[in-house]
Amino acid sequence: MSQAIESERSRYDALMDVVERRMTVRAFDPDYVVPKDHYEMILEAARHAPSGANAQPWHFIVVTDQALKNEIMEYFRAEQVARAKLKMKFPTPDYRGLATSPGLIVVASDFRWTKAFPVLNDGSDLDKMYKENAERILLQSVAAATMSAHLAAAALGYNVWWVTAIGQEAAQKAMKPLLGIPEELSVLDIMCFGPAAKKPYKRWKKKLDEVVNWNRFDQSHFMTDAEIDEWIARTRHKVMYRDESNVD
Numbered sequence: 486m487s488q489a490i491e492s493e494r495s496r497y498d499a500l501m502d503v504v505e506r507r508m509t510v511r512a513f514d515p516d517y518v519v520p521k522d523h524y525e526m527i528l529e530a531a532r533h534a535p536s537g538a539n540a541q542p543w544h545f546i547v548v549t550d551q552a553l554k555n556e557i558m559e560y561f562r563a564e565q566v567a568r569a570k571l572k573m574k575f576p577t578p579d580y581r582g583l584a585t586s587p588g589l590i591v592v593a594s595d596f597r598w599t600k601a602f603p604v605l606n607d608g609s610d611l612d613k614m615y616k617e618n619a620e621r622i623l624l625q626s627v628a629a630a631t632m633s634a635h636l637a638a639a640a641l642g643y644n645v646w647w648v649t650a651i652g653q654e655a656a657q658k659a660m661k662p663l664l665g666i667p668e669e670l671s672v673l674d675i676m677c678f679g680p681a682a683k684k685p686y687k688r689w690k691k692k693l694d695e696v697v698n699w700n701r702f703d704q705s706h707f708m709t710d711a712e713i714d715e716w717i718a719r720t721r722h723k724v725m726y727r728d729e730s731n732v733d
Contacts, residue, residue: 503636503639503640504636504639505687506639507635507636507638507639507645508639508644508645508685508686508687508688509644509645509646509647509685509688510582510644510645510646510681510682510685511578511579511582511646512579512581512582512585512681512682512683513582513585513586513587513644513677513678513679513680513681513682514585514587514679514680514681514682515584515585515586515587517587517679517680518587519549519587519588519678519679523588523641524547524588524590526637526641527588527590527634527637527638527641527678528545528547528590528634529637530633530634530636530637531543531545531630531631531633531634531637532630533633534626534629534630534632534633535626535629536626536627536629536630537601537602537619537622537623537625537626538601538602540598540601540602540623540626541626541630542594542595542598542601542623542626542627543592543593543594543626543627543630544592544593544594544595544666544670545590545591545592545593545634546590546591546593546664546666547589547590548589548590548591548664549589551584553663553664554583554584554586554589555584556663557583557584557589557660557663557675558580558581558583558584560656560659560660561580561583561648562580562581564580564653564655564656565577565579565580576721576722576725576726578726582646582677582682583646583648583675583677585679585682586646586677586678586679587678587679587680588638588643588676588677588678588679589675589676589677589678590634590675590676590678591660591664591666591672591674591675591676592627592630592631592672592673592674592675592676593666593670593671593672593673594623594627594670594671594673595669595670595671596620596623596671597669598623599616599619599620599622599623600619602615602618602619602622602623603615603618603619604616604619624673627673627674628674631647631673631674631676634676635647635676635678638676638678642680643678643679643680644678644679644680644681644685645676645677645678646676646677646678647674647675647676648674648675648676648677649673649674651672651673651674651675656672657671657672660672686728687728688724688725688726688727688728689723689724689727
């Protein structure tokens with residue numbers, strides 16, 4: 486038994502090496518060409534992710550055409566300008582890096598798959614509650630597949646960028662015709678990957694004892710509205726784009 490546990494520990498250590506090496510970058514080496522089999526290996530990992538009702542409600546569009554990458558990037562650049570004009574004070578990344586990404590995969594899903602999860606379909610308030618939960622199940626399922634893809638990319642030695650700022654209706658209208666995505670589907674994520682343009686850095690993570698609770702929630706972990714507002718005002722910009730050693 487102890488030998489089996491030791492064997493499992495070596496597999497865990499190998500996994501954690503990949504997990505810790507998965508680092509976000511927002512500028513890539515544009516001259517690198519991702520081999521086709523690397524796309525297939527990354528998406529092979531994605532398709533093995535768990536999903537509610539085993540519905541596997543995901544579609545992946547591999548984008549290799551540079552003109553398409555440029556058009557996708559231009560949409561996000563326009564969104565970046567719009568945010569600045571609205572004075573949202575959100576430290577938006579430089580979306581020009583999208584166009585430099587050697588590997589780019591668009592992740593889409595079909596919300597009609599929520600019918601595969603527990604719903605009543607009778608229009609009642611209880612049905613509404615179940616449908617809201619069904620949407621969460623679908624999103625969690627797609628996120629699991631996307632995370633599996635990110636870890637596979639990291640295992641292959643790539644840096645990654647998980648782009649999620651596409652929930653707006655305008656983003657859907659821009660992306661779907663560009664990629665031939667049916668109206669019934671929704672674009673949920675864009676995964677960029679490739680060698681980094683410059684040396685990546687590890688961003689700050691909370692300590693284990695700050696997020697783990699045993700049997701009951703540790704009330705010392707709870708943050709008031711004021712504390713969250715303070716964190717957003719004073720800390721958010723540091724932890725989003727800075728090396729973890731430069732957070733304090």
